[in-house]
Amino acid sequence: MHIDTGDTAWILLCTALIFFMVPGLALFYGGLVRSKNVVTTMVQCFVSVAVVGVVWVVIGYTLVFGADRGGVIGSLAHTMLTDVGATPTSAAPAVPALAFMAFQMMFAVITPALIAGAFAERMTFRGYVMFTGLWSLVVYVPLAHWEWGGGFLGSHGLGALDFAGGAVIHESAGAAALAAAIYFGRRKKPVTRPYNVPMVLLGAGILWFGWFGFNGGSALSAGHVAVSAVVNTQLGASAGLIVWMIVDWARGGKPSGVGIATGAIAGLAAITPAAGYVAPWAALVIGASAGLVCHLAVRLKKRLRYDDVLDVVGVHMVGGFIGVLLTGVFASLAVNAAGAAGGWAQLGRQSVLAVVALAYPFVMTMLLLWITDHAVGLRVAPGDEEKGLDLSQLLDPVSDGPTGPIPWRPCQATLGDPRL
Structure with missing residues (x-):
């Protein structure tokens, strides 16, 4: 093993791209909630960076990537990043271990932030902080180890494929979101219009941009697999967007900005587990499938009457599930010799991964919510729910006014407003 400076530069760039997805997610989520909850929703995304980042450095990284071939959890050998420095690891033999750690930290950071969309507008801030730290340690860390750290689901065990986190990130966050929506129950006034659609579109664009690092960096080198992952990322998102737009057009006579953004995210979630394993034509099929099925899943939410505010279940859980299964159908050794050939056997392995990534996060999230509660x-x-979380949970969204506190409403402010 030796350090390749080109590969290292690529991993560092992708690490920064994934971090940039956090403010993208904050804008995307913030634009979808009501104005009285915008700041709290965005702050939750940023808090995940700090809380999960510390958990990851102290113990998360070692429990995922500490040696434990075919087992359940990693060792404590790298607690507080002990012996994690310039020397490469077997997981990433061409880059310093510290760079690999930072790249994987960004995956850990953004996963629990996704869940926040399900319980938006009704969770206490202290509860969010505690739950996020616990969830990253109890749910994300074991699942990441099972698939990527040498555990029983990945290449050293069952042989299931998950290139960049369709199961580990999107399915698990979506299953946790479903558990949270059930545990919290419905909001007092669940029907809402998006606060700011331009914010939603900007956030979706930033997420799409960052996703190139999300998927491309998972090749762990700047070679042909990374190129395939980047191209497939673009195609999956595009196909998801187009199909979602067509369905909206067919149902309502015209498309919607929120729907277009959501379709792209659905396609991105679905292509994530397959990005480095399939041919471009297969990426189009996977993205299009997500655009159709996720659209149906979001509509089904109203019939099932669970209050997943920002459609984390319909987009991330369902999109990730589709992508994990279709990876088993379309995976090609011609694209990635370190992967597997698609077929019934691989589809069976992918099915096991897909079920585990739904069942374990759902059950453990219910338990963690109960403990935190x-x-x-x-x-x-x-x-507090009625007046909004920005007033009840945070200090900074209010200022003194003639009749008391004034909610933070940037779209209503003028140049002469003293709050600017």
Whole structure:
């Protein structure tokens, strides 16, 4: 093993791209909620960076990538990043271990931030902080080890494929979102219009941009597999967007900006597990499938009456599930010799991964929500929900006005407003 400076530069760039997805997610989520909850929703995304980042450095990284071939959890050999420095690891033999750690940290950071979309507008801030730290350690860390760290689901065990986190990230976050939506129950006023559609579109664009690092960096080198992953990322997102737009057009007579953004994210979630394993034509099929099925899943939410505010279940859980299964159908050794050939056997392995990535996060999330609820409380009081989390949970969204606190409403401000 020796350090390749080109590969290292690529991993560092992709690490920065994934981090940039966090403000993209904050804009995407913030634009979808009501104005009185915008700041809290965006702050939750940023808090995940710090809380999960510290958990990852202290113990998360070693529990995922500490040696444990075919087992359940990694060792404590790299606690507090002990012996994680310039020397490469077997997982990433061409880059310093510290660079690989930072890249994987960004995956850990953004996963619990995705869940926030399900319980938006009704979770206490202290509850969010505690739940996020616990979830990253109890749910994300074991699942990442099972698939990527040498555990029983990945190449050293079952042989299931998940190139960049369709199961580990999107399915798990979506399953956790479903558990959270069920645990919290519905909002007092669940029907809402997006606060700011331009924010949604800008956030989706940033997420799409960052996703090239998300998927391309998972090749762990700047070679042909990374190129395939980047190209497939673009195609999956495009196909998802187009199909979602067509369905909206057919149902309502015209497309919607939120739908167009959501279709792209659905395509991105679905192509994530397959990006480095399939041919471009297959990426189009996977993205298009997600655009159609995720659209149906989001519509089904109203019939099932669970209040997943920002459609984390319909987009990320369903999109990730589709992508994990179709990876088993379309995977090609011609694209990635380190992968597998698609077929019934591989589809069976992918099915096991898909089920585990739904069942384990769902059950453990229910348990963690119960623990957090009894420890610090989860649901805001009805009065606090009515006036908005920006007023009840944070200090900075208000200022003194002639009749009391003024909510932070940037779209209503003028140049002469003293709040600017």
